[in-house]
Amino acid sequence: MIKNVGFIGLGVMGYNIALHIINANRNVHIINRNSANTLKFIKKFKNSKRLFTYDQYDHLSNQCDFIISCVGKDLDLKDVYLSKNGILKGLRPKTLIVDHTTASYDISKLLYEKTLGKKCYFFDAPISGGEIGAISGTLSIMVGGKKSKFKNLKEIVDLYSKSLVYMGISGSGQLTKMVNQICVAAIIQGLAEGLNFAKKKKLNVDSLIKVLKNGAGQSWQLENRAKTMWKSQFNFGFMNKLMLKDLDIIIKEINQSDIRLPVTKIIRNNYQKLIKLGFEKEDTSNLIRLLM
Numbered sequence: 001m002i003k004n005v006g007f008i009g010l011g012v013m014g015y016n017i018a019l020h021i022i023n024a025n026r027n028v029h030i031i032n033r034n035s036a037n038t039l040k041f042i043k044k045f046k047n048s049k050r051l052f053t054y055d056q057y058d059h060l061s062n063q064c065d066f067i068i069s070c071v072g073k074d075l076d077l078k079d080v081y082l083s084k085n086g087i088l089k090g091l092r093p094k095t096l097i098v099d100h101t102t103a104s105y106d107i108s109k110l111l112y113e114k115t116l117g118k119k120c121y122f123f124d125a126p127i128s129g130g131e132i133g134a135i136s137g138t139l140s141i142m143v144g145g146k147k148s149k150f151k152n153l154k155e156i157v158d159l160y161s162k163s164l165v166y167m168g169i170s171g172s173g174q175l176t177k178m179v180n181q182i183c184v185a186a187i188i189q190g191l192a193e194g195l196n197f198a199k200k201k202k203l204n205v206d207s208l209i210k211v212l213k214n215g216a217g218q219s220w221q222l223e224n225r226a227k228t229m230w231k232s233q234f235n236f237g238f239m240n241k242l243m244l245k246d247l248d249i250i251i252k253e254i255n256q257s258d259i260r261l262p263v264t265k266i267i268r269n270n271y272q273k274l275i276k277l278g279f280e281k282e283d284t285s286n287l288i289r290l291l292m
Contacts, residue, residue, distance in 0.1 A: 002096075002155055003027055006064035008057070008080050008087070010037040013100065013127065014070035016134035020160040021068075022050055029053075029060050057083070058090030065092065066156055070100040070127075073245060074107045081111055093119040096152055100141075102126045102181075102242075104249050105171045112145065112170035121149045124170060125157075126177035130238055132224075138162040142180070144172030178253060181246045185267045185284075187221045192288035195229050205230045225285040232292075237283030244271045 006029045007018045015037045022028040022045060030038065032053040045051040054060040057080055061067060067087065069080055077099065081087045087097075097115055099108070099122065108124035115122040123145035133139040140163040143150060150166045157164050167176045194217075198208050209226050212218060228234070247268040254261055270290055279286055 002066045004029060004064045004066070005156060006030075006060045006067040006087075007070075008060075008068070009070035009072075009076075009101075010035065010041055011070065011072075012037075012131050013134045014068075015041060016131065017068070017070065017100070017139075017160045020137050021156065022048070024159050026050065026156070027052060029064055031055070031057065031060060056085040057081075057087045058085045060090070061087045061095070062090035062092060065095055067095060067097045068100065068156075069097070072101070074103050077101055077103055077107050077111065082114065088114055088118065091115065091118045091120050095120040096149065097122045098125045098143075098153060098157065099123065100125055100127050102177055102246050102249070103174060105174050105253060108144065108171045108174050116146075121146050122170070123150070123153065124173040125153075126173055126180075127161075128177070128180050133162075134160065141165070142167050142173045142176040144168055144170050144174065144176075146170075174249075175253075177246075178250045181243070182250060182261065182264050184221070185243065185247060186263060187219050188225075188284055188287050189263075189267050189270070191219070191221050191226065192229065192285070192291060195226060196288055196291040199230065221285070225283070228283075229285045229288050232289075234279070234282035234286040234289075237285065239281050240271050240274050240284055240286065241280040243284045244268065244275060247271065 004027045005021050008031060010018060010030065018028055018041065027050045029052045032055055042053065071077060071080060097120060112122045123143050125141050125143045127139045127141050129139040137160045139161040141157060141161050143166050147166060154164060167173055205227065212222055247264065250264060251268060270287055273290060274286060
């Protein structure tokens with residue numbers, strides 16, 4: 001049984017994932033940061049013998065046989081793993097490392113190679129399902145890394161996910177997440193245009209959703225965002241600035257390949273427009289703002 005789990009990144013997603021792990025009687029090791037979620041987590045478990053805090057990444061990694069990171073971007077990963085007192089410095093042999101950050105293919109390959117040199121196993125494992133999925137423990141996780149070690153992830157990752165799928169060698173998880181974001185962005189754009197059309201034509205939104213969700217137009221975005229888009233409610237969910245970051249990763253990747261994504265580029269520019277208008281923290285469903 002894996003008992004000591006290091007966790008880096010107690011953001012919206014990470015906080016809820018870490019809750020599932022500590023509530024499953026695992027020891028959770030975190031970095032002592034002055035962030036709201038970290039302070040909240042420490043306060044919640046201040047009397048628990050299962051929470052351990054550290055001031056340096058290498059001190060944390062030296063005490064763990066399973067490490068999870070869920071941070072913002074490539075530069076954050078470089079700081080966490082490769083800095084002077086980073087995770088890499090303190091790694092114990094055979095440690096399993098699961099990175100839930102939506103990051104580039106290149107950084108995932110780099111960290112896989114660096115950790116393999118320490119006889120450890122790094123898996124790029126971006127997630128889908130949003131805050132709702134993190135809270136309910138029903139995330140979908142796409143994984144790249146060493147196939148022979150993949151089965152060893154299930155003991156911990158199954159605590160907060162409903163789907164854990166091995167996609168291939170290192171970097172395959174991030175490539176799969178790129179496909180996910182291409183599809184999600186297109187669905188949101190299509191839903192925004194459809195709802196705008198319906199509103200201008202004075203259709204009943206409840207009847208509309210009922211029809212669409214039982215036909216080929218069904219989607220997670222339809223069921224979870226259509227009503228709030230109709231009401232212009234966007235102060236929750238996955239922020240525009242994060243979607244733009246994800247789409248920029250995709251654009252960078254296709255610029256290195258012979259791949260055309262004309263619609264994705266248009267949607268990427270729409271998110272950039274929303275951010276310039278001051279809506280960087282609103283939910284991605286607010287693409288409909290540009291049509292109103």
